Amino acid sequence: MPLCNNFSGNLVVAVALFFAGALYIFNYQNYVNTLRTTQYPVDELEAALYTAAAGNNKTVIITMVNKAYVKEVGRGSTMLDLFLESFWEGEGTLPLLDHLMVVAVDQTAYDRCRFKRLHCYKMETEDGVDLEGEKVFMSKDFIEMMWRRTRLILDVLRRGYNVIFTDTDVMWLRSPLSRLNVSLDMQISVDRINVGGQLINTGFYHVRSNNKTISLFQKWYDMRLNSTGMKEQDVLKNLLARSQRWLPQYHRIQRFLPRQS
Template sequence: MSTIRGTEFSHIPPESSGLSSLLKEAATEDNTVIITMVDREWAKPASLLDLFLESFRIGERTKHLLNHLIVVALDNQALRYCRRAHPRCYLHTGSGKKIGSVNPDGLIAGWNKKALVKEILELGYNMIFTEADVIWLRNPLMHCHPHNSVSVACGFSSSDQQHVTAENTGGFFYAKSNEITIDMFKILNVERVLYPSTGNQSFCDIVKREDVIRGLNMKVTYLDDDNFVRFCQQNRQNQSKITTVHASCYDDTKSKVQYLKLLLQDRKI
């Protein structure tokens, strides 16, 4: 398995025994875990969660990554189904809102998600966050920069990062556990009090902010949109280079399931 180098940052971790034990079980040798989130709409028979997990099983050099995946359920119904489909599931009890079909594609589209990301980083784990409406065709770890704090798929090149929109996000980011990334989420927690309306910022919105990048001296890798593509773009891309496909161009869950299922069926032929 490709690895991402760990960090030497030390801190006092918060108390979270249930999550801590799952993280310990799932972590790679360099303390990296893969996280996704689902609600009852995304975790049921013939759902996005099923397609997401299946993509790991049939993708190129991806099956073993299931050992490092934790599925975070945002409600009890999602948790029950998750436990039937995957061995490592965690109920995020701090969640007050489900992912839903209104805007399911924001990478960390609410304060509860931001809080969970911050908690995992504080516990000392590097993290890959992937939306569950993302199909993994190939192992993406080789694309994550081992020295930069953040690697993120935003649907633009490094020279054009100001033109990202919510639907352009690739549904995938890597964050290294270090002082820089933890401080970033601490800043966002302060903004939660000062500017409550900023809670729907995607990770792409956050990392393109000059005040964050410059203030923290944060190094960011913008992942190539030839590798991390949206479903509506994938027919125009070099198929041999595509690593993940994100169904962000569809708002409703039914359409996401329909088209991602067709994509997986094509891969099996």
């Protein structure tokens, strides 16, 4: 009889210790999860980037649209429709749609993006800046929209994502991946080749996320303060022309891509 009581007592103690251990592990895991959430919050941009870059080596294709790009331009089509159609018609481009993130700068463009079931992110604007509708080339609003785009790409790079940026008026008739050297930090399109200073065009570029490119984009964005009336493309051209003085390695790893490629 005493032996039975001892066995029962030991069993109760063992069960109690088991549940105590399980409770400790559960509470510790909750603590770790809470800590992770506190340190690395998943906001709307991170959520959109994560899904768009899934299975693509943390590389995301980004384009930016506003109301003007989702407005019908003829035969019921929009500029965004034509852009997406090129992925369907191009050589080896259809799978790339899975990695496209559309950045909308107004509610109309965002609603249209969601309707098409794309990876969508609505870029919030502050200071009363209105980026809705068509912006005249080199107008104050146009220049502001280009700088907001640069700041967004900088944010994406800081989060560890590689970027292929494309204007929405660039038709993807074939996959550019075979032409890109993924070991280079940045590759950017040019309007013409063999021209002094290279006529770069920020309508298409590929940039890897690392300390050098983050530093480049930060310096590029900071230069807006002393570049009144200049569009971001011209500021970058000037920056790259003298990059050897402040980033010794960068000028040897940039590459220029003719847009007709």
